[in-house]
Amino acid sequence: MQKNDYDLIIVGAGPAGTTAARFAAEQGVSVLVLEKDRDVGYPVRCGEAIRRRGIEEFIEPDDKWICAYIDKFSMIAPNGVKSTIEYIEKALILERRIFDYELAKLASKAGAEIITRCYVNGLLLDNGKVTGVKYVQAGEEKTATAKIVIAADGVESRVGRWAGLETHTHIKNMESCVQVTASTPGIELDTCRFYFGKDIAPEGYLWIFPKGKDISNIGLGVSATMGKTTSALTYLNRFMENNFPNSSITSIVSGGVPCVTTLKKMTAPGIMLVGDAAHQVNPLSGGGITSGMVGGKLAGTIAGKSIKQNKPDLIYSYESEWHERMGKRHETYDRIKDGFYKFSDETFNNLAEMYNKLPYEKRTIGRLFTTALINKPSLLLDVAKVFIM
Amino acid sequence: MNYRMSKKGKLLIEILPDKCDFCGCCVGVCPEDAIELKEVAIEIIDDRCTNCSKCVWACPIDVIKFNKEGVLKSPATSYI
Ligand SMILES: Cc1cc2nc3c(=O)[nH]c(=O)nc-3n(C[C@H](O)[C@H](O)[C@H](O)COP(=O)(O)OP(=O)(O)OC[C@H]3O[C@@H](n4cnc5c(N)ncnc54)[C@H](O)[C@@H]3O)c2cc1C
Numbered sequence: 001m002q003k004n005d006y007d008l009i010i011v012g013a014g015p016a017g018t019t020a021a022r023f024a025a026e027q028g029v030s031v032l033v034l035e036k037d038r039d040v041g042y043p044v045r046c047g048e049a050i051r052r053r054g055i056e057e058f059i060e061p062d063d064k065w066i067c068a069y070i071d072k073f074s075m076i077a078p079n080g081v082k083s084t085i086e087y088i089e090k091a092l093i094l095e096r097r098i099f100d101y102e103l104a105k106l107a108s109k110a111g112a113e114i115i116t117r118c119y120v121n122g123l124l125l126d127n128g129k130v131t132g133v134k135y136v137q138a139g140e141e142k143t144a145t146a147k148i149v150i151a152a153d154g155v156e157s158r159v160g161r162w163a164g165l166e167t168h169t170h171i172k173n174m175e176s177c178v179q180v181t182a183s184t185p186g187i188e189l190d191t192c193r194f195y196f197g198k199d200i201a202p203e204g205y206l207w208i209f210p211k212g213k214d215i216s217n218i219g220l221g222v223s224a225t226m227g228k229t230t231s232a233l234t235y236l237n238r239f240m241e242n243n244f245p246n247s248s249i250t251s252i253v254s255g256g257v258p259c260v261t262t263l264k265k266m267t268a269p270g271i272m273l274v275g276d277a278a279h280q281v282n283p284l285s286g287g288g289i290t291s292g293m294v295g296g297k298l299a300g301t302i303a304g305k306s307i308k309q310n311k312p313d314l315i316y317s318y319e320s321e322w323h324e325r326m327g328k329r330h331e332t333y334d335r336i337k338d339g340f341y342k343f344s345d346e347t348f349n350n351l352a353e354m355y356n357k358l359p360y361e362k363r364t365i366g367r368l369f370t371t372a373l374i375n376k377p378s379l380l381l382d383v384a385k386v387f388i389m
Numbered sequence: 390m391n392y393r394m395s396k397k398g399k400l401l402i403e404i405l406p407d408k409c410d411f412c413g414c415c416v417g418v419c420p421e422d423a424i425e426l427k428e429v430a431i432e433i434i435d436d437r438c439t440n441c442s443k444c445v446w447a448c449p450i451d452v453i454k455f456n457k458e459g460v461l462k463s464p465a466t467s468y469i
Contacts (some may be wrong), residue, residue, distance in 0.1 A: 037428050045412055119427050157414025161422050169417045176414055221465025224418060229445035234451075254449035346451040 002115075006032045007307045009133055009146040010015035010112075011120045011159050013040045015100060015289050017152030018107040018273025019115070019296030020303070024154075025110035027304035030145060033107065034118040034135055041100030046289070047179060049192060049218050051210050054290035058103075058297070065102060067211045068093040070192050077352035078197030085363050091192060093139045093209050093217075100177040123149065123151075123266065130163050130270030147313065148303045149271045152296065156260035162292070163268045167277065171224045174262035175204050175286055178232040180220025182247040184208065187216050195220075196348045199236055200225050218244070221257060221286055223341070244297075258285040259330065261334045262327045267315050270301045280326065284333035284340070287342040294326055328350045344350075362369075365366040392459040395438040396421070399459035402440055404431055408452040415444035415453060 008024050010017045011037035025031045036041075049070070052061065074084045105116055115137070122134035124143060132145035151159035159351040160167040187193075187210055195206040203223035210216045220238070222232050232254070240247060258279045266273040274280065282291055288309030298321050306314035343351075355363065394399040404415075404424075409431050423437035424444065433447045445453045 079444060117428070121425075154413060156416035156426050158416065158422055166435055168420050168422075171418050171443045174414065174418050176447050224414070224443075224447035226447065231451040232449035252410075254412040254414065255411045255448070256412060256417045256447065258417060384406045 001189045003032075004142070004144045005031075005112075006030045006144060006146045008032070008148050008150065008303050009034065010100045010150045010152055011113055011133065012036075012136075012154055012275075012277070013100075013104055014152060014154055014275060014321065015103055015114070016098070016280070018103040018112075018291035019293040020113035020150050020152060020274055020300035021107035021114070021296075022103075022110045022136055023300030024304040024307075025107060025112040027301075027308060028111075031033060031107075031112035032146070033086050033104075033112055033114040034120055034133065035116045036119040040104045040114065040116065041097040044096045044161045044179075045179075045253045046094075046096050047207050047209050047219055048096050048211070049207075050092055050094060050287065050289050052090040052092050053067045055092070055293075056299050058290075058293055059106065062102070065099040066092050067095050068189055068209075070190060072188070072191040074191050074193045074329040075211065075327055075352065076193060076195045076357075077348045078200065078353075079349045081349065081352040081356070082144045083352045083355045083363070084191070093192075093211055095211075096289075102125050111369040120159060122155070123159065125163075126219065128164075128269060130268070135371070147270070147307050147312070149275045150299055150303060151271060151277050152275050152292075153277050155258060157273070159264075160263075160268075160271070160273045160277060163271045164189035165263070165265055165268055165271075167263060167273065167279075169256075169258040169260065169279065173258060174224040174285075175221035175257040175259050176224040176227055176232045177219060177255045177257060177286075178236050179217055179253055179255070180236065180239070181211065181215065181217055181251045182249045183214055184210070184218070184244060184247060185214045187214070189213060195239075196343075197345050199345075200239060203219040206235075206239060215250075221259075224256070255287045257281055259286055259334075260338065261331050262322065264319075264320070267320055270312070270316055272303060274276070274299045274319055280322070282333055283330055287314075291326055291330075295322060298322055298325065310322070358389075390460075390463045393433075393435050393439050394461050395433075395435055397439050400433065400435050400440070401456055401459060402433055402442070402444065403454045403456045403460045404433060404444075405452045405454065406431055408450070410450060410452075412449065414447050414449055418420055418443045420421060456459045
């Protein structure tokens with residue numbers, strides 16, 4: 001028999017949800033994760049790049065979910081000039097369908113129950129406090145109660161809204177994305193490529209992340225406001241025709257990324273928001289795997305404590321803890337993004353040229369941004385904070 | 390004619406479910422919580438939609454259309 005009363009219910013089994021589940025379950029509270037799709041980790045709507053250091057806090061790197069080890073970034077200016085940077089910290093390209101599944105296994109090992117094909121379509125509320133969820137499983141309407149609900153329902157998040165939180169993403173902050181996994185003969189296996197320019201990906205960028213020998217994720221994000229005239233798919237088709245006309249494509253996915261500072265309010269009585277649902281994505285890069293897991297860990301840990309100590313108000317400390325750990329940094333990245341996205345093609349071209357004049361050993365990401373910001377001195381202080389401290 | 394009705398007159402937003410990838414980008418930008426997205430099903434919640442078109446712009450693959458004639462009621466388009 002399926003139980004219908006838990007300490008904690010989590011909506012969504014992405015990296016943020018399963019990480020929250022694990023850190024709560026490890027404290028001995030009962031946890032249920034409801035996922036609408038038939039499988040965890042699929043479909044993969046992701047470029048699959050992460051910083052190695054960011055992930056080590058959560059899981060030991062394992063070749064079974066690592067496709068490629070990255071130690072270089074290449075930036076390609078609108079005129080085609082390439083600047084390459086050694087990335088000492090190292091990045092990884094994941095096989096997310098296996099990675100997400102491994103995270104789910106860690107949660108279930110810790111004692112969390114994960115049920116797929118359960119679509120959450122409402123909240124149970126008592127005097128404004130969230131006390132559980134309504135969901136549909138195999139055509140049957142069900143309810144389950146909990147002391148706390150965590151909404152980890154991704155970019156398409158609605159759960160927070162049902163608790164009265166303002167969570168939709170302003171259209172100018174939504175990156176509208178599309179990606180193919182395609183054959184890319186000759187593309188380096190140790191390098192992530194980023195392309196910039198108004199004809200390539202206006203107010204966004206295009207990426208090529210290698211997934212294996214001669215196969216890559218090629219995708220792009222453009223500000224959703226661009227869609228008034230031209231969709232992300234049109235830009236990607238154009239790029240593929242110009243650069244990989246004979247490439248064979250194994251999959252195509254679309255997606256959205258909220259590229260903005262974190263929601264000011266991520267909690268309400270009985271509910272906490274994590275991951276994309278809380279806009280925890282790095283607004284400059286659009287990377288949200290690790291930062292969503294950081295949010296999941298903080299929220300899961302605090303939820304577990306709040307339940308064990310029977311202190312419902314403890315959940316509000318989550319907002320300030322997030323702000324200290326990540327939120328502040330994202331505010332800086334967001335300001336840099338605003339400057340960066342407004343660069344003209346000419347600025348990008350000049351930047352590449354100036355950068356390539358630096359001696360090789362001085363070509364770092366910090367230096368790239370500092371060079372970039374000669375054009376926008378007011379941002380220098382922000383950049384210094386991120387890259388020098 | 391039997392048109393679907395939004396919060397503001399005839400419903401003018403139409404999702405082409407056969408072409409949809411169910412990615413949720415439209416749901417994320419909808420200010421009215423007027424889109425229901427399941428694993429492989431998507432539908433406008435008529436009486437919440439204000440025809441604001443943000444979902445049309447945000448869709449990465451162009452499968453949400455602004456239909457100025459209005460969207461007809463038809464059982465075939467009801468996927469939910
Ligand atoms: C094209 C693209 C490329 C990207 N590339 C990168 C990258 O290279 N690196 C990086 O770090 N990040 C990348 N991101 C961002 C990253 O994918 C997300 O930030 C990350 O997946 C967020 O994790 P999450 O757990 O918050 O949400 P998700 O991973 O989206 O998980 C949410 C889950 O909730 C479920 N759900 C939603 N609603 C309900 C409901 N009502 N009931 C039950 N279940 C529900 C969904 O089915 C889903 O499984 C990319 C995103 C896109 C779209």
